[in-house]
Amino acid sequence: GQSLEQPSEVTAVEGAIVQINCTYQTSGFYGLSWYQQHDGGAPTFLSYNALDGLEETGRFSSFLSRSDSYGYLLLQELQMKDSASYFCAVNNFNKFYFGSGTKLNVKP
Amino acid sequence: ETGVTQTPRHLVMGMTNKKSLKCEQHLGHNAMYWYKQSAKKPLELMFVYSLEERVENNSVPSRFSPECPNSSHLFLHLHTLQPEDSALYLCASSQTTGPEREQYFGPGTRLTVT
Numbered sequence: 001g002q003s004l005e006q007p008s009e010v011t012a013v014e015g016a017i018v019q020i021n022c023t024y025q026t027s028g029f030y031g032l033s034w035y036q037q038h039d040g041g042a043p044t045f046l047s048y049n050a051l052d053g054l055e056e057t058g059r060f061s062s063f064l065s066r067s068d069s070y071g072y073l074l075l076q077e078l079q080m081k082d083s084a085s086y087f088c089a090v091n092n093f094n095k096f097y098f099g100s101g102t103k104l105n106v107k108p
Numbered sequence: 109e110t111g112v113t114q115t116p117r118h119l120v121m122g123m124t125n126k127k128s129l130k131c132e133q134h135l136g137h138n139a140m141y142w143y144k145q146s147a148k149k150p151l152e153l154m155f156v157y158s159l160e161e162r163v164e165n166n167s168v169p170s171r172f173s174p175e176c177p178n179s180s181h182l183f184l185h186l187h188t189l190q191p192e193d194s195a196l197y198l199c200a201s202s203q204t205t206g207p208e209r210e211q212y213f214g215p216g217t218r219l220t221v222t
Contacts, residue, residue, distance in 0.1 A: 004150070033210075042112075042198065042213035043151070087151065094164045094205050096141075098151040 002026045004099035006088055011105040012078055020073045020102045022088030030091045032064050032071045037101070038084045046073065048091075078106050110134055112214035114199050120220045121189065129184040129217045131199030137212070139205045140182040142174060145196040145216070157182060158205045189221045 004024045012018040022032065031050035035043040049055055049064035049071060061074040075082055085101040112133045121127050133140065142154040156164035157176040171193075173185040182199055196216045202209035 035211075035213075042215045043200075043211075044213070045210040048210065089151075091209075094156050094158075095166070096151075096153050096211070098153075100148065100150045 002090070002097045004088055004090060004097060006086075006099040006102045008100065009103045009105070011107060013107050014078055014080060016078050017074065017076050018078060018104065020075075020086050020088075020104070022071045022073075022099055024069050024071075024088070024090050024097075024099075026090045026092060026097055028092040028095075029066070029069075030093055032062070033089045033091060033096070034060075034062055034073045035087045035089060035098075036084050037087065043087065046086075075104070080106050080108070082106050112199060112201055112212050114197075114214040114217050116217060117215065118218045118220075120222060121186070122222055123189060123191075125189075126185070126187040128186065129197055129199075129219075131182040131184075131214055133180055133182075133199075133201035133212070133214075135201055135212060137201040137203050138179055139202045139209065140176060140179070141200040141202075141211065142172075142182065142184050143198040143200065143213075145198055151198070154184075156205060163205060186219075189219075191221050194219055194221045 006022045033048045034046040037043040047062040059076045064071040083106045087101045089098045140157045144152045155174045160176045175183040198216045199214040200211040202211045
């Protein structure tokens with residue numbers, strides 16, 4: 001079967017750094033994606049890692065370790081607008097498997 | 109219009125009704141997807157279309173019937189649904205179905221089955 005584990009909820013303060021972890025067990029693997037979804041909104045793409053290492057895009061970075069079946073999303077200089085749910089997703093060619101999402105609460 | 113649009117945004121239907129959800133993408137993409145999002149559960153991929161051909165069907169019950177008449181439009185036909193089918197149905201598109209594809213999601217249709 002396929003399973004992705006991520007924490008259900010994380011709380012941090014404005015300006016801080018937060019890391020959202022994702023571990024996965026899937027029968028096939030091409031890469032790990034991250035999506036952001038605000039309440040009532042559509043998921044939006046944040047990043048994709050196919051190879052081990054860190055990918056940086058502005059305040060957001062994503063890391064992958066294929067040997068550990070593990071990745072994380074790092075959010076720096078948190079802003080109130082970062083309050084949302086964050087989903088990791090494993091790409092298995094034509095298929096995506098999503099985690100249940102991590103709700104990030106950013107407090108002033 | 110830009111991006112991915114879905115209509116209707118909200119739908120309430122009885123178990124004996126037949127209705128259809130519509131998705132349209134204005135991005136020139138070749139792949140389209142239907143997902144189901146239920147509270148506290150992962151997004152579930154339902155169907156994948158590439159160049160108007162269905163390439164994935166994730167063991168979805170036959171009461172859900174997809175249709176892709178062209179690369180810009182995707183429908184989900186619904187009939188004799190169950191209350192547990194109440195959820196947010198999201199449509200997405202991507203340039204191709206290759207593994208590095210970024211998916212663009214529509215705002216979803218909130219479906220309630222009574």
